[in-house]
Amino acid sequence: MNEVKKKKISLETNCILNFSVIKVATFGRQNTITFDFVRSVGQKYFVSNKERGSFSKAEDFCSRRGLELALPQNEEENSMLTQLYGEVDKRAWIGVNNKMAGGDFEFDMKERPLTFTKWGQGQPDRSIQETGCTMVTENAVWQVTRECSLYAYIICQLL
Numbered sequence: 001m002n003e004v005k006k007k008k009i010s011l012e013t014n015c016i017l018n019f020s021v022i023k024v025a026t027f028g029r030q031n032t033i034t035f036d037f038v039r040s041v042g043q044k045y046f047v048s049n050k051e052r053g054s055f056s057k058a059e060d061f062c063s064r065r066g067l068e069l070a071l072p073q074n075e076e077e078n079s080m081l082t083q084l085y086g087e088v089d090k091r092a093w094i095g096v097n098n099k100m101a102g103g104d105f106e107f108d109m110k111e112r113p114l115t116f117t118k119w120g121q122g123q124p125d126r127s128i129q130e131t132g133c134t135m136v137t138e139n140a141v142w143q144v145t146r147e148c149s150l151y152a153y154i155i156c157q158l159l
Contacts (some may be wrong), residue, residue: 037084037155041077045158046070048084051131055133055148058093059109067156070097071108072136073116082140086152090138092153097133105134118142 037048053061062069071094072078081092095109105124107113121143125132133148 039080039083041074041080043159044073044077045154046077046080047158048153048155049144050084050086051154052089052151053154054151055093055097058152058154061154062156065156067158069093069095069109070155070157072118075116075118076114078118078136079140081136081155082138084155085138088155090142091135091150094134094136094142094155096142097131105132114136135138 002089019078035047036050037046039046047067051061058069070081070092073083082090084092096105096107096114097109105114105126118136118141120137120139120143123142124134124144128144128146131144131148132144134142134144135150135152137143
């Protein structure tokens with residue numbers, strides 16, 4: 001019988017220096033991680049160091065910290081992701097791609113059915129037969145691209 005241990009998360013914010021410290025305890029180990037951007041919606045936290053990178057870099061960045069690539073589950077969470085954007089590159093990777101999701105953009109990276117989507121016009125682009133990666137744009141709509149090496153903001157989530 002496999003026992004699933006829950007993560008214990010605590011948040012400390014330093015408003016003067018404008019950063020937040022996340023303490024994540026998983027399987028009895030505690031990691032302390034500092035982020036430049038922390039926003040909460042309900043019980044979920046979105047965190048980032050305001051870095052940009054490819055989709056694979058985003059996946060790696062989040063997983064190395066025991067987190068998941070951001071995936072909004074409602075309109076409020078979706079809009080929250082756009083608060084990170086600066087003046088350029090107004091897009092961020094989210095946890096949907098057709099390689100991991102069976103090619104149809106109906107599942108997340110862990111093959112769970114999507115319960116919320118906000119596809120832009122003509123999306124998802126089903127003409128992308130090879131790997132396609134999904135981002136949320138400055139208009140808070142989802143867009144699939146075959147250019148998974150594009151630089152977009154990296155935002156992780158804590159559940």
